[in-house]
Amino acid sequence: MKKVAVAEMHVEDEMLTIGLLGGMSWQSTAEYYRIANEMVAQRLGGLHSARVVMASVDFAEIGVLQRAGQWDEAGRVLAEQARGLVAAGADMVLICTNTMHKVADQVAAAISVPLVHLADTTAEAVLAQGVGTVALLGTAFTMEQDFYRDRLASHGLEVLVPTEPERALVHRVIFEELCVGIIREESRQAYRDVIAGLVERGAQGVILGCTEIELLISQADSTVPVFPTTRLHIEAAVNRAMALAVA
Structure with missing residues (x-):
């Protein structure tokens, strides 16, 4: 049993942490989380799951900025959230929405880890x-x-x-x-x-x-x-x- 525990810990230590910048909307962010865990479980078996940290913004607030064309402010909000993900241990960041990739460069410039561009x-x-x-x-x-x-x-x-x-x-x-x-x-x-x-x-x-x-x-x-x-x-x-x- 000890060998199994050591092996499982070794895999976990080697797995990088995915940072999900979501909430836009939470319906699709939930899919991100579900799919990530299903993929890891399928590949590693047992009780394995993905190493994930998540920031979920209030989409209503982002939507107001979108409609007003205030993309710089929206980018500032997402950049701040992305920095929080890195501080929480994320080894990469994903913006869990196609539309908000309009500010992807602004987010990428604010963090020290890769932004995986959709x-x-x-x-x-x-x-x-x-x-x-x-x-x-x-x-x-x-x-x-x-x-x-x-x-x-x-x-x-x-x-x-x-x-x-x-x-x-x-x-x-x-x-x-x-x-x-x-x-x-x-x-x-x-x-x-x-x-x-x-x-x-x-x-x-x-x-x-x-x-x-x-x-x-x-x-x-x-x-x-x-x-x-x-x-x-x-x-x-x-x-x-x-x-x-x-x-």
């Missing part, structure tokens, strides 16, 4: 499947501003977004339904229709570029590959965290 991990997964043209679904901020699209394009991807009425629909469903835990079949069908239109325009894959969309849409809802950013993001972090533990 768009980078997503782009790597897209390219690994040989996809060059992708549709991007997300909040209006993510679909219409260039911070996220340009990051994907920097990897050589062509990015398509829905039409203006479709963008409004996608955005509304995220904030009025998914962020508060409402899943409606009518909204699922509406998203399917948006995806089908993007495929007709040449999309070879679909990036679910809002962490809540994975609560509504899966591969079964698309004729082309779907890239779930929440799962891809936390999987990249778990891979990094476990590099020593599974060596």
Whole structure:
């Protein structure tokens, strides 16, 4: 029994700690935590779980800053929270939302550990499947501003977004339904229709570029590959965290 305990402690010591900067919304942050622990348990077995520290902000306050265009202030808030994660022992930090990667550089500059960028991990997964043209679904901020699209394009991807009425629909469903835990079949069908239109325009894959969309849409809802950013993001972090533990 002593040998087992020593072996388990050794693995734990070698596993890095993941810092989750979440609460935007808590619905998707809960998925980050669940997936991280499931992945570690699957790989190590027994009672193993992920080493995680989390900061969960009040999304209502961040949402006010988003709508007012006060991105510098939002970045200051997230940077402060990220520093707290590092102080708590995080070896890396993940911003658990696509939209708030608009302030990723501000957060990264405030911490002494790596920021695992969601768009980078997503782009790597897209390219690994040989996809060059992708549709991007997300909040209006993510679909219409260039911070996220340009990051994907920097990897050589062509990015398509829905039409203006479709963008409004996608955005509304995220904030009025998914962020508060409402899943409606009518909204699922509406998203399917948006995806089908993007495929007709040449999309070879679909990036679910809002962490809540994975609560509504899966591969079964698309004729082309779907890239779930929440799962891809936390999987990249778990891979990094476990590099020593599974060596």
